[in-house]
Amino acid sequence: MSQTYQRIVLASRPTGAVTPDNFRLETVPVPELADGQVLVRNHYLSLDPYMRGRMNESKSYAVPQPLGEVMIGGTVGEVVASKNPKFSAGDKVVGMFGWQEMGVSDGTGIQKVDTTHIPLSAYLGSVGMPGVTGWYGLNQIIKPKAGQTVVVSAASGAVGSVVGQLAKLKGCRAVGVAGGKDKCDYVVNELGFDACVDYKAAKDAKELYMMLKEATPDGIDGYFENVGGDVLDVVLSRMNPFGRIAVCGMIAGYDGQPLPLKNPQLILVSRLTVEGFIVSEHMEFWPQALQELGAGVAQGKIKFRETVAQGLASAPEAFMGLLKGKNFGKQLVKLV
Amino acid sequence: MSQTYQRIVLASRPTGAVTPDNFRLETVPVPELADGQVLVRNHYLSLDPYMRGRMNESKSYAVPQPLGEVMIGGTVGEVVASKNPKFSAGDKVVGMFGWQEMGVSDGTGIQKVDTTHIPLSAYLGSVGMPGVTGWYGLNQIIKPKAGQTVVVSAASGAVGSVVGQLAKLKGCRAVGVAGGKDKCDYVVNELGFDACVDYKAAKDAKELYMMLKEATPDGIDGYFENVGGDVLDVVLSRMNPFGRIAVCGMIAGYDGQPLPLKNPQLILVSRLTVEGFIVSEHMEFWPQALQELGAGVAQGKIKFRETVAQGLASAPEAFMGLLKGKNFGKQLVKLV
Numbered sequence: 001m002s003q004t005y006q007r008i009v010l011a012s013r014p015t016g017a018v019t020p021d022n023f024r025l026e027t028v029p030v031p032e033l034a035d036g037q038v039l040v041r042n043h044y045l046s047l048d049p050y051m052r053g054r055m056n057e058s059k060s061y062a063v064p065q066p067l068g069e070v071m072i073g074g075t076v077g078e079v080v081a082s083k084n085p086k087f088s089a090g091d092k093v094v095g096m097f098g099w100q101e102m103g104v105s106d107g108t109g110i111q112k113v114d115t116t117h118i119p120l121s122a123y124l125g126s127v128g129m130p131g132v133t134g135w136y137g138l139n140q141i142i143k144p145k146a147g148q149t150v151v152v153s154a155a156s157g158a159v160g161s162v163v164g165q166l167a168k169l170k171g172c173r174a175v176g177v178a179g180g181k182d183k184c185d186y187v188v189n190e191l192g193f194d195a196c197v198d199y200k201a202a203k204d205a206k207e208l209y210m211m212l213k214e215a216t217p218d219g220i221d222g223y224f225e226n227v228g229g230d231v232l233d234v235v236l237s238r239m240n241p242f243g244r245i246a247v248c249g250m251i252a253g254y255d256g257q258p259l260p261l262k263n264p265q266l267i268l269v270s271r272l273t274v275e276g277f278i279v280s281e282h283m284e285f286w287p288q289a290l291q292e293l294g295a296g297v298a299q300g301k302i303k304f305r306e307t308v309a310q311g312l313a314s315a316p317e318a319f320m321g322l323l324k325g326k327n328f329g330k331q332l333v334k335l336v
Numbered sequence: 337m338s339q340t341y342q343r344i345v346l347a348s349r350p351t352g353a354v355t356p357d358n359f360r361l362e363t364v365p366v367p368e369l370a371d372g373q374v375l376v377r378n379h380y381l382s383l384d385p386y387m388r389g390r391m392n393e394s395k396s397y398a399v400p401q402p403l404g405e406v407m408i409g410g411t412v413g414e415v416v417a418s419k420n421p422k423f424s425a426g427d428k429v430v431g432m433f434g435w436q437e438m439g440v441s442d443g444t445g446i447q448k449v450d451t452t453h454i455p456l457s458a459y460l461g462s463v464g465m466p467g468v469t470g471w472y473g474l475n476q477i478i479k480p481k482a483g484q485t486v487v488v489s490a491a492s493g494a495v496g497s498v499v500g501q502l503a504k505l506k507g508c509r510a511v512g513v514a515g516g517k518d519k520c521d522y523v524v525n526e527l528g529f530d531a532c533v534d535y536k537a538a539k540d541a542k543e544l545y546m547m548l549k550e551a552t553p554d555g556i557d558g559y560f561e562n563v564g565g566d567v568l569d570v571v572l573s574r575m576n577p578f579g580r581i582a583v584c585g586m587i588a589g590y591d592g593q594p595l596p597l598k599n600p601q602l603i604l605v606s607r608l609t610v611e612g613f614i615v616s617e618h619m620e621f622w623p624q625a626l627q628e629l630g631a632g633v634a635q636g637k638i639k640f641r642e643t644v645a646q647g648l649a650s651a652p653e654a655f656m657g658l659l660k661g662k663n664f665g666k667q668l669v670k671l672v
Binding site for chain 2: 228232247248249250253258259260261262263264265267268269270271272273274275276277278281
């Protein structure tokens with residue numbers, strides 16, 4: 001074990017798009033453990049769109065990330081030293097240590113996980129926060145019935161892939177929206193969605209509408225929103241009466257781009273319910289969700305894909321790529 | 337009783353704003369009653385924003401109003417002849433006879449009402465469809481708790497006035513948005529709202545925001561939307577976390593004006609629920625709502641104001657005025 005480790009702190013707040021200057025890589029000494037503490041070597045860092053909101057000073061999901069402190073983030077790793085009777089060296093744990101190679105905990109905020117049937121990294125994706133996000137939006141907001149049509153944007157991503165696969169398991173027609181032929185092919189051929197619309201292949205909103213219409217011949221009963229912008233406008237115009245929209249993210253506007261909704265009247269005309277949510281505010285559902293998602297992954301019913309950047313120093317670039325949709329599936333940073 | 341009566345049919349569909357040409361006044365003979373039928377002389381015709389949607393061919397609330405047929409509309413009147421044992425001459429009834437001086441029914445679609453403590457015209461307003469609309473949106477969608485702040489647009493209108501007064505009865509802070517000092521004064525001084533924002537007095541969205549901020553020092557927990565456009569944008573930015581928005585109408589866009597929502601991201605950021613509804617799809621709540629509203633009006637706890645146009649021929653102009661907010665309170669047409 002080295003006597004120092006690396007971490008990345010927020011150096012400045014972005015004005016518009018995130019730049020490498022917003023981050024600073026630091027080398028710091030590994031602390032001595034006090035009684036009750038656990039030292040964890042992080043194997044994977046999770047990169048997620050919500051982090052972009054934290055980088056702003058303004059009102060967003062939650063309190064802003066403080067300047068000069070380690071960037072927030074979910075991690076999975078292995079206990080390398082423990083002065084806490086509940087943890088032993090070798091234990092695999094999931095935690096929120098952020099963008100750093102190691103982390104110290106007093107035992108709170110970390111949880112042992114079983115990697116017998118589930119790969120460690122999946123606890124940051126389908127069997128972690130993104131998976132529960134998809135589960136919650138689908139089951140608690142969209143609440144689809146068998147035979148209904150559920151659409152999800154960013155369909156090949158960590159959240160979207162879970163939404164569509166869970167919808168299929170419920171007997172729904174699952175339709176993805178994703179950027180590029182590769183992602184769409186994956187969504188249909190590997191994840192088993194019924195159809196996927198490549199929004200990048202549409203030259204304008206009208207063509208996007210026609211593509212979506214073909215993919216949703218019976219209209220749309222539920223929509224899981226990760227993106228915002230044109231996609232939301234077009235989906236709104238395909239919604240069936242009493243449709244439900246779970247608003248999980250609007251990544252298209254995270255750098256401050258205006259994302260006007262052209263026809264909010266459709267909320268009235270089609271008597272829709274549109275509900276924004278943040279999964280960390282619904283912790284009471286996590287145990288049930290994680291159990292179902294874990295079983296699904298272990299049984300091969302929920303598949304996923306990962307894009308893995310190598311080494312902590314690659315995190316800023318990987319994060320900037322994530323915000324532009326350059327990742328394919330769950331974006332991780334491998335730290336060891 | 338004259339042997340003919342007048343009615344107004346939809347002559348053509350508007351392209352943009354409604355014009356007098358869209359309507360045609362006709363004189364038709366009073367029909368002979370068959371067994372089981374009732375002849376009603378309508379005293380008041382109700383004019384309501386939803387009628388605008390019916391005039392279009394395109395997808396709207398409901399099936400379009402057919403060309404050449406009597407314009408849809410709620411009415412109250414008096415039975416003048418009956419061959420139905422359930423109705424007698426002199427009975428006061430509420431019905432949906434539309435824009436005409438008389439109507440024939442087989443007894444379905446009309447309901448006797450008691451005018452001992454409630455004026456006949458109120459059955460088209462606070463104790464009718466508009467009242468139930470306000471009741472449903474407030475109680476079934478916004479569901480405010482005592483001490484919370486509820487905002488309603490078109491606050492002096494038939495729906496808005498009920499929303500605010502019911503909110504006050506629940507111990508909420510009720511804040512109206514209305515056009516002009518007279519309406520705002522009425523909303524506060526006569527209806528008992530805590531505050532009212534005159535949107536016409538704001539020179540831009542920023543000033544409207546400042547006015548609304550002053551009127552809602554603790555933010556907004558529930559919003560009842562009748563208007564759309566700038567007001568909705570500004571309200572959204574004052575919504576508290578987990579706020580609820582009942583979308584009842586977006587009258588500002590009924591002639592096809594674009595009504596883009598500038599910051600739909602706020603639905604996510606503030607974890608809002610936005611729900612569109614049409615009260616006629618929730619008939620199971622009408623008996624309870626009408627009972628509460630009737631008691632409120634009879635006891636003087638729910639006040640209302642009416643703008644009454646004289647004679648059927650005045651209906652088109654009164655309707656066009658309604659769509660521009662020229663009415664003050666419930667817009668009626670007096671037919672006798």
